Ligand code: FES
């Protein structure tokens with residue numbers, strides 16, 4: 001019987017019997033059916049698959065599941081939902097920061113990671129944090145503004161968001 005790998009995903013204990021070496025993204029989408037994280041390039045070139053592992057952004061398309069045993073994984077579903085959006089999600093909706101939306105899950109994950117350590121980032125800091133993300137649409141300026149706005153909303157709501 002394959003060895004079970006235990007993780008915490010969006011605050012809930014999860015196990016998988018996926019073979020060592022299986023990319024986290026395959027487990028997240030294919031097994032756990034958390035569909036927000038996207039496959040774009042499969043080679044750490046687009047950021048569409050970004051999730052948090054113990055609060056740090058990682059590429060789910062290339063990170064093997066067995067390297068993550070015991071870690072806390074956060075996907076976009078773990079930030080909030082339609083009824084209770086995280087300030088990052090709220091700001092992106094408010095500013096309509098996106099067009100097709102394909103890239104946005106990963107971008108919002110990196111935005112959260114940035115704002116958790118840098119609550120009032122400069123435009124340059126936001127751009128640097130999103131440097132690993134590709135967006136094929138023309139939403140770049142609005143995305144930068146949305147991250148800054150999310151920082152304001154987080155400050156308004158307090159740290160417990
Ligand atoms: S799908 Fe992971 S970086 Fe593009």
Ligand code: FES
Nearest residue numbers: 099101135136137
């Ligand atoms: S909004 Fe379409 S790729 Fe970013």
